[in-house]
Amino acid sequence: MTTFHSSPLQRHAGRFSRLISTVALIPLAIGTCGLALGLVLSGLALVGYPPLAIMSRWVDGSIGGIYPLTNSLADACPLLLTGLAAGIAFRGGVLNIGAQGQFLLGALVAVGLSTRWLIFHSAPPVIILAILAGTFAGGLWALLASILERYRSVPIVLSTILLNFVALYVVRAILQGPLQAGGTPAPQSPQIAPAYWLPELIPFTSFHLGIPIAFVLAVLFYALNQRTTFGFESLVVGLNPGAARLAGIGVSRKQFLLMFMSGCCAGFGGALQVLGVTHFMTGSFGNYGYAGIAVALLGRLNPLGIAGAALFFGMLDTGALRVEESSLALPHAVVNVVKAVVILLMLLLSAYLLGRKLRTRQVDPPPANDQGSDKP
Amino acid sequence: MLQLTNISKHFGPVAALDNVTLSLRQGAIHGILGENGAGKSTLMNILFGLARPDTGKIEFDGRRVRIASPVIAQRLGIGMVHQHFKLVESLTVLENISLAAVRGLWSPGRRELIGRIRIWTDRLHWNPDLEKPVADLSVGQRQRVEIVKALCTGGKLLILDEPTAVLAPQEVAELIPALRAVAAAGMAVLFISHKLAEVQKLCDRITILRKGRVVYTGSIRELDAGQIAEKMIGARLKIPHLADHQEPPGEAPRWDRGELSPPRLELRNVSVRSSHQGAWLLFNVNLSVRSGEIHGIAGVDGNGQDCLVRCILGQIEPVDGNVIFGDSSDSHRKTPGINPRSPLGCIPEDRQREALVLPLSVQANLMLKRYHTSPFSWMGLCRFGRWRQRSAELIRQFDIRCPDAQTPVGMLSGGNQQKVVVARELGEKPRIILAVNPTRGLDVGASAFVMKQLLAARRDGAAILLVHSDLDELLAISDRVSVLYNGQLQETSWPDASREQIGKMMLGVA
Numbered sequence: 001m002t003t004f005h006s007s008p009l010q011r012h013a014g015r016f017s018r019l020i021s022t023v024a025l026i027p028l029a030i031g032t033c034g035l036a037l038g039l040v041l042s043g044l045a046l047v048g049y050p051p052l053a054i055m056s057r058w059v060d061g062s063i064g065g066i067y068p069l070t071n072s073l074a075d076a077c078p079l080l081l082t083g084l085a086a087g088i089a090f091r092g093g094v095l096n097i098g099a100q101g102q103f104l105l106g107a108l109v110a111v112g113l114s115t116r117w118l119i120f121h122s123a124p125p126v127i128i129l130a131i132l133a134g135t136f137a138g139g140l141w142a143l144l145a146s147i148l149e150r151y152r153s154v155p156i157v158l159s160t161i162l163l164n165f166v167a168l169y170v171v172r173a174i175l176q177g178p179l180q181a182g183g184t185p186a187p188q189s190p191q192i193a194p195a196y197w198l199p200e201l202i203p204f205t206s207f208h209l210g211i212p213i214a215f216v217l218a219v220l221f222y223a224l225n226q227r228t229t230f231g232f233e234s235l236v237v238g239l240n241p242g243a244a245r246l247a248g249i250g251v252s253r254k255q256f257l258l259m260f261m262s263g264c265c266a267g268f269g270g271a272l273q274v275l276g277v278t279h280f281m282t283g284s285f286g287n288y289g290y291a292g293i294a295v296a297l298l299g300r301l302n303p304l305g306i307a308g309a310a311l312f313f314g315m316l317d318t319g320a321l322r323v324e325e326s327s328l329a330l331p332h333a334v335v336n337v338v339k340a341v342v343i344l345l346m347l348l349l350s351a352y353l354l355g356r357k358l359r360t361r362q363v364d365p366p367p368a369n370d371q372g373s374d375k376p
Numbered sequence: 377m378l379q380l381t382n383i384s385k386h387f388g389p390v391a392a393l394d395n396v397t398l399s400l401r402q403g404a405i406h407g408i409l410g411e412n413g414a415g416k417s418t419l420m421n422i423l424f425g426l427a428r429p430d431t432g433k434i435e436f437d438g439r440r441v442r443i444a445s446p447v448i449a450q451r452l453g454i455g456m457v458h459q460h461f462k463l464v465e466s467l468t469v470l471e472n473i474s475l476a477a478v479r480g481l482w483s484p485g486r487r488e489l490i491g492r493i494r495i496w497t498d499r500l501h502w503n504p505d506l507e508k509p510v511a512d513l514s515v516g517q518r519q520r521v522e523i524v525k526a527l528c529t530g531g532k533l534l535i536l537d538e539p540t541a542v543l544a545p546q547e548v549a550e551l552i553p554a555l556r557a558v559a560a561a562g563m564a565v566l567f568i569s570h571k572l573a574e575v576q577k578l579c580d581r582i583t584i585l586r587k588g589r590v591v592y593t594g595s596i597r598e599l600d601a602g603q604i605a606e607k608m609i610g611a612r613l614k615i616p617h618l619a620d621h622q623e624p625p626g627e628a629p630r631w632d633r634g635e636l637s638p639p640r641l642e643l644r645n646v647s648v649r650s651s652h653q654g655a656w657l658l659f660n661v662n663l664s665v666r667s668g669e670i671h672g673i674a675g676v677d678g679n680g681q682d683c684l685v686r687c688i689l690g691q692i693e694p695v696d697g698n699v700i701f702g703d704s705s706d707s708h709r710k711t712p713g714i715n716p717r718s719p720l721g722c723i724p725e726d727r728q729r730e731a732l733v734l735p736l737s738v739q740a741n742l743m744l745k746r747y748h749t750s751p752f753s754w755m756g757l758c759r760f761g762r763w764r765q766r767s768a769e770l771i772r773q774f775d776i777r778c779p780d781a782q783t784p785v786g787m788l789s790g791g792n793q794q795k796v797v798v799a800r801e802l803g804e805k806p807r808i809i810l811a812v813n814p815t816r817g818l819d820v821g822a823s824a825f826v827m828k829q830l831l832a833a834r835r836d837g838a839a840i841l842l843v844h845s846d847l848d849e850l851l852a853i854s855d856r857v858s859v860l861y862n863g864q865l866q867e868t869s870w871p872d873a874s875r876e877q878i879g880k881m882m883l884g885v886a
Contacts, residue, residue, distance in 0.1 A: 227757055227758055228756050228757055228758060229747055229748045229753045229756050229757070229758055230756060232740070232747055232758060233748075235733075235736070236733055236736070236740075236744065239733045239734075239735055239736065240729070240732070240733045240734070242729050242730040242731075243729075243730060243731055243732055243733050243744065245691075245730075246689075246722060246724060246730055246731060247744040247745050248745070
């Protein structure tokens with residue numbers, strides 16, 4: 001098992017398949033423990049609700065059957081992409097907190113192209129162009145922060161957070177302006193014509209084409225990180241820019257590129273979300289960008305770990321709907337409290353496990369170390 | 377009033393302070409002299425509660441004390457003026473001083489505080505505007521604020537760490553009577569410096585530290601400048617490990633003035649100016665390094681070494697002059713730091729910040745310079761088999777002690793970490809080598825290893841520029857020696873020049 005801290009670059013192809021299973025399963029396993037614990041704890045706090053019954057409904061609502069399962073996957077898809085966006089940037093030492101804004105712009109461009117600005121008779125070119133344009137929109141929005149840092153020394157953390165709000169209001173303005181659906185004063189786009197929707201791979205479910213693509217992308221990112229000089233360079237840049245500079249790596253160029261890739265990822269997520277799931281856009285379009293940061297941290301910035309974490313978050317969200325609708329009638333706010341407790345517990349548990357792993361890895365150098373280097 | 381007995385402090389295998397004994401009387405100005413790394417800062421940190429001694433005792437006002445933190449030091453009456461000021465620029469002078477005067481939840485009233493400040497400023501014959509923001513003050517005035525701050529909060533012992541390093545000459549001239557006034561008021565002053573002239577003007581007694589040991593304590597009038605310099609730099613030490621491995625003089629490819637090979641690395645009239653102050657960091661530096669020689673740059677730290685190194689690495693552009701890499705193939709000015717295929721191997725000063733990626737494995741660190749070249753990569757993919765092979769070779773060749781090549785470098789000892797750097801930078805036989813304090817923080821054995829590797833590289837014909845603040849090691853392996861003082865480089869006639877002459881040049885007294 002590897003994490004980005006314990007020098008993953010030397011692990012080899014022979015262990016590849018085993019890695020997928022372990023790395024991706026960790027967040028899931030931790031998450032399940034977290035869910036159980038979280039329910040017990042919050043159950044104690046909110047006397048009157050039976051934790052076990054809630055838990056069984058929660059699990060049933062997230063993976064019990066084809067519809068809950070595909071819904072979980074559909075919800076995991078945008079989280080996976082924003083998680084990858086945060087993960088790839090953080091690994092290279094670029095603190096891109098702006099996945100939310102990049103996600104929104106990706107969605108806006110995709111919905112704009114597929115409803116108003118790009119109408120062909122055949123669907124595939126529209127879908128492909130809309131997705132590509134959304135992806136690049138996210139990337140360019142992210143680059144704005146890089147440019148501000150390069151020429152005006154604005155820290156990326158600040159500019160990306162602030163640009164999230166700019167993106168939000170740009171989206172609202174456009175949804176109430178050129179992209180507004182007829183017959184409503186609300187910021188809302190018209191619906192995308194069904195021909196331009198991402199095809200459903202399993203009929204009558206929400207399992208759209210984008211979901212497998214996103215997971216394949218996670219595996220590709222994993223290979224990029226672990227097997228290529230590009231992945232090695234970005235790791236070095238993230239861990240020690242000084243050493244990277246001495247080794248001849250162009251640090252700022254690298255970080256520009258990582259920022260662009262990160263933004264593209266988030267934009268891609270936004271485009272898939274409108275074309276595959278919602279089919280129209282409103283002024284409030286989810287908090288996938290912010291949740292992606294938690295996903296990336298829980299997955300330890302490892303793309304496969306991020307996939308596992310996104311899956312768990314998707315399951316958590318989807319299962320929560322069932323709990324709210326069920327006869328137990330848990331209020332929405334209480335469900336949110338439980339979700340938050342679970343996420344906190346997951347982070348705590350994974351930090352604890354990682355800490356233990358690091359402690360067991362502490363090896364003492366051979367005793368001859370201090371004096372033995374100069375034997376004649 | 378202050379008595380230190382047998383204070384020792386070790387950092388890993390290195391003794392920063394070794395059985396230091398020091399006593400200080402009220403009203404005295406005591407100078408502490410020593411080269412960089414002699415242990416001056418460690419001693420101060422111990423007095424101000426920033427570090428704790430391994431052994432030994434501290435007595436203050438006749439009582440044995442344990443100074444566990446700066447707060448305790450201040451409570452005892454010890455005030456310190458750091459080299460880099462600890463002032464809040466946007467606050468006024470009064471606010472800065474009152475910040476320091478806070479004790480827990482209690483702080484002195486405004487009128488009381490102003491009274492206390494005025495007592496000291498009157499003694500210093502200084503009439504500052506207490507309502508002026510610190511940002512509007514000159515460097516010398518800021519230092520006075522620091523001194524008054526330390527006096528108001530401490531009041532018995534004032535420690536000054538290299539106080540003149542940041543001052544212009546006329547400001548130094550004002551500082552000296554001010555400190556005398558402080559001493560006359562019954563304070564003890566501890567003045568830490570490596571600038572001889574000022575210490576001679578100011579101090580009654582001095583303690584000279586060298587390599588963590590006290591080599592002299594007593595009145596300053598008994599020694600002249602030459603003797604002090606000699607004590608600071610020390611008599612020539614034999615470096616046994618090195619002597620064993622040096623070739624007999626006849627065979628050594630000594631740089632021969634008769635047949636000059638063209639220089640591999642050359643600096644012509646290089647000048648660098650610090651942007652904000654406009655002071656010259658390097659002034660008209662000329663330097664050449666030829667194949668098969670080690671050109672040593674001696675000097676006390678902070679005389680422009682950092683700037684010189686960064687110029688050569690291409691990290692800063694000189695205002696004037698050129699850095700020329702002599703080989704025909706790279707005669708055009710190309711920044712070696714950016715061009716990874718450059719012929720330059722560099723052992724930077726701070727290995728953990730500039731050379732190594734601590735969480736990554738020994739293997740990854742060894743490959744950091746070559747990972748993208750053939751045969752270590754193919755179409756952007758890493759060929760880990762080749763990495764393993766090559767790093768195993770380097771580990772064997774440079775005798776890096778590690779459990780295996782996958783161990784994170786951060787878990788190795790300092791000496792082995794440096795070996796990783798040396799293996800990476802010298803292992804590919806670069807034609808030009810830049811080494812900056814390559815033995816800093818290493819024990820004797822590891823130091824000797826690094827120097828042996830530099831000698832081996834010289835034998836293979838590399839041109840080596842060695843910037844080193846340890847004069848003994850520098851002289852032991854250098855063919856030519858230049859001294860950097862105040863941004864100006866002056867070549868010595870080493871080995872004809874004596875080590876004492878070089879020592880004086882380093883201190884600017886020759």
